[in-house]
Amino acid sequence: MRAFTQHNGVAAPLFRDNIDTDAIIPSREMKTVSKSGLAAGLFAPWRYLDAQTRTPNTDFVLNKPSYKSASILIAGHNFGCGSSREHAAWALAEFGFRAILAHSFGAIFKNNAIRNGILPIELKWPDLEAIAEWVAANPAENTISIDLDAQSVSAGPLGSTDFGIDPEAKLMLLHGLDEIGLTERFSAEIEAFEKKDMLVRPWNYLKAT
Amino acid sequence: MQKTLFEKIWEAHEVSSLSEVQSLLYIDRIFLHERTGAIALQSLAEKQRQVRQRAHAFCTMDHIVDTIPGRSAHTLMPSGREFIIATRSATQDADIRLFDISDPDQGIVHVLSPELGIALPGSTIICPDSHTCTLGGVGAVGWGVGSTEAEHALATSTLRVKRPRTMRINYTGEAPANLTAKDIILLTIRTLGTGGGSGFAIEFSGDAIRKLEVEARLTICNMSVELSAFTGIIEPDPQVMDWFSGRDFAPTGEQLDLAKSYWQSLKTDALATFDRETTIDLSQAKPQLSWGTSPEHCIDHDGKIPEPKDAPSKIAREAWRRALEYMELKPSTHLSNYPIQAAFIGSCTNSRLSDLRAAADYLQQTNNKVAKGVKAICVPGSGRVKRAAEAEGLDKIFIEAGFEWREPGCSLCFYAGGEDFGEGARIVSTTNRNFEGRQGIRAKTHLASPISVAASACAGFPIGGLL
Numbered sequence: 232m233r234a235f236t237q238h239n240g241v242a243a244p245l246f247r248d249n250i251d252t253d254a255i256i257p258s259r260e261m262k263t264v265s266k267s268g269l270a271a272g273l274f275a276p277w278r279y280l281d282a283q284t285r286t287p288n289t290d291f292v293l294n295k296p297s298y299k300s301a302s303i304l305i306a307g308h309n310f311g312c313g314s315s316r317e318h319a320a321w322a323l324a325e326f327g328f329r330a331i332l333a334h335s336f337g338a339i340f341k342n343n344a345i346r347n348g349i350l351p352i353e354l355k356w357p358d359l360e361a362i363a364e365w366v367a368a369n370p371a372e373n374t375i376s377i378d379l380d381a382q383s384v385s386a387g388p389l390g391s392t393d394f395g396i397d398p399e400a401k402l403m404l405l406h407g408l409d410e411i412g413l414t415e416r417f418s419a420e421i422e423a424f425e426k427k428d429m430l431v432r433p434w435n436y437l438k439a440t
Numbered sequence: 441m442q443k444t445l446f447e448k449i450w451e452a453h454e455v456s457s458l459s460e461v462q463s464l465l466y467i468d469r470i471f472l473h474e475r476t477g478a479i480a481l482q483s484l485a486e487k488q489r490q491v492r493q494r495a496h497a498f499c500t501m502d503h504i505v506d507t508i509p510g511r512s513a514h515t516l517m518p519s520g521r522e523f524i525i526a527t528r529s530a531t532q533d534a535d536i537r538l539f540d541i542s543d544p545d546q547g548i549v550h551v552l553s554p555e556l557g558i559a560l561p562g563s564t565i566i567c568p569d570s571h572t573c574t575l576g577g578v579g580a581v582g583w584g585v586g587s588t589e590a591e592h593a594l595a596t597s598t599l600r601v602k603r604p605r606t607m608r609i610n611y612t613g614e615a616p617a618n619l620t621a622k623d624i625i626l627l628t629i630r631t632l633g634t635g636g637g638s639g640f641a642i643e644f645s646g647d648a649i650r651k652l653e654v655e656a657r658l659t660i661c662n663m664s665v666e667l668s669a670f671t672g673i674i675e676p677d678p679q680v681m682d683w684f685s686g687r688d689f690a691p692t693g694e695q696l697d698l699a700k701s702y703w704q705s706l707k708t709d710a711l712a713t714f715d716r717e718t719t720i721d722l723s724q725a726k727p728q729l730s731w732g733t734s735p736e737h738c739i740d741h742d743g744k745i746p747e748p749k750d751a752p753s754k755i756a757r758e759a760w761r762r763a764l765e766y767m768e769l770k771p772s773t774h775l776s777n778y779p780i781q782a783a784f785i786g787s788c789t790n791s792r793l794s795d796l797r798a799a800a801d802y803l804q805q806t807n808n809k810v811a812k813g814v815k816a817i818c819v820p821g822s823g824r825v826k827r828a829a830e831a832e833g834l835d836k837i838f839i840e841a842g843f844e845w846r847e848p849g850c851s852l853c854f855y856a857g858g859e860d861f862g863e864g865a866r867i868v869s870t871t872n873r874n875f876e877g878r879q880g881i882r883a884k885t886h887l888a889s890p891i892s893v894a895a896s897a898c899a900g901f902p903i904g905g906l907l
């Protein structure tokens with residue numbers, strides 16, 4: 232997993248509530264059993280006038296020249312709600328997004344983002360709104376700096392805003408850790424749990440045939 | 441210490457406390473489907489890791505398979521075959537149970553889990569699918585995860601999980617007789633908003649919930665994720681416990697007795713406290729229909745489509761305006777003014793025997809037929825549901841009324857480039873999501889109960905059905 236320490240980049244405002252994973256990447260864009268090749272399908276329903284021919288919708292934020300190189304996305308409430316498809320995180324990462332600023336996130340999406348090196352940042356509504364407006368006013372120049380270790384986002388004259396993050400998510404992102412590797416250190420505890428639990432809930436433990 | 445039902449199950453599965461907010465939880469069951477499961481198994485194999493407890497892992501073919509009679513691995517969905525083949529080989533390599541297309545028990549993952557006794561009261565179950573919360577209906581803690589987390593659970597039989605806060609929704613008031621579980625949950629989402637359960641494990645409680653049959657409870661919990669909740673759960677009562685007798689993977693004999701006495705303890709203590717409690721009065725509740733593109737965009741079936749100016753916030757006003765535009769609706773009009781092109785009964789929300797019975801009852805009692813120009817489809821949730829329905833003659837009632845009768849699967853609940861109802865079709869549907877494009881390109885979905893879908897199919901426009 233790609234580590235996240237600091238990042239400075241262009242932010243694209245997609246300032247809407249409830250942007251669901253069907254909108255981030257519709258099911259029809261998940262064409263292979265693979266984690267890659269998904270960036271072209273990112274936001275397909277909004278990004279293209281015709282998804283088949285890939286005719287771009289020039290009104291859509293990511294199609295505007297000033298946001299072409301965006302690596303930070305700004306959304307409203309509940310970003311990534313809906314389906315659990317990790318393809319949403321894979322598509323965002325492949326497109327080049329490193330962080331998403333929102334008021335809140337769909338819980339499954341948030342976990343998926345962290346596991347793919349994308350930093351989900353939850354901000355208070357007035358701060359988020361101010362940043363979105365400032366970015367929209369002058370996209371190319373108004374870049375945003377994020378420091379995960381310090382847990383702060385700075386946006387030019389608006390100064391810096393602190394954000395909260397789970398300690399473990401922070402650690403995973405900072406060091407690009409593989410979660411399974413972390414848990415494998417607990418294998419003795421897992422076996423001990425099963426031994427004890429087998430006495431309480433014997434019916435739970437099915438036998439492999 | 442007085443504890444909630446959710447806390448009890450959480451604590452019984454805690455392998456290790458990782459921090460104040462996070463635990464390493466034991467995962468009893470892992471269920472995969474061909475859409476997101478093959479990739480988790482493949483990625484696991486690439487890292488040379490194995491499925492730790494293969495008797496606890498299952499996989500079904502539900503999302504991509506066609507539901508047209510005579511189906512095969514050649515799907516209408518472009519490249520669907522690749523997913524099916526990959527799933528077959530990945531499950532074979534991992535040596536886990538697959539409910540393949542030709543398996544008589546094949547069906548939608550969240551229909552199979554309880555039906556086969558894979559999800560049990562007091563158990564933890566995960567699936568790389570957001571509607572795993574359905575299983576709260578039988579008193580299990582189920583939640584959706586991404587493929588990477590599924591891989592973690594397969595490799596370690598555990599997950600690192602942030603403990604959600606607890607919330608209880610108390611239903612009060614005598615619910616009208618015609619009110620279905622689907623109407624109750626749509627009304628709940630309309631009332632609390634799609635962010636209303638964010639960060640919470642929700643317990644659905646109160647008389648109206650206690651009176652629901654097991655299958656209806658699954659419908660309620662199914663849409664917990666539409667409240668953005670971690671999961672939803674209902675206290676398992678004797679009805680639920682008895683329901684597990686004779687289910688393939690459920691305990692039998694002495695083991696069942698043992699399990700039942702353990703399941704008795706799965707109750708919220710009288711003095712336990714929740715981080716949030718809320719009440720919803722059902723005495724005036726009516727059948728619900730969604731008008732917009734979020735499950736919270738619901739109205740009473742005879743109500744008026746709202747005006748954006750009445751939205752609770754600036755951003756909601758914009759969302760309502762966009763939703764009306766997408767749905768091609770005018771505010772302050774009735775949904776009955778808008779002709780539909782399709783009606784769909786199915787999905788993990790409403791494809792169980794009781795759902796099909798309710799819709800078939802409506803069709804039989806009214807003797808109504810599907811209106812001209814409406815494509816109506818009924819898709820049972822599993823092979824077992826289908827056989828049971830056919831044994832009662834429900835298939836005939838549907839077919840005579842003008843519905844298509846399909847093979848089990850997710851079917852037109854979502855659009856993946858294969859089958860659809862036609863571009864821009866207006867659909868009344870028993871599914872759980874009315875997102876833009878969910879059921880097809882520019883498809884306009886109105887969420888409703890099975891009875892309402894049957895009624896709408898016959899009326900030719902969205903309408904609430906009463907029995």
Ligand code: SF4
Pocket residue numbers: 502503548549550569571786787788789849850853854871872
């Ligand atoms: S029926 Fe629909 S919501 Fe349920 S699992 Fe299948 S695609 Fe998802």
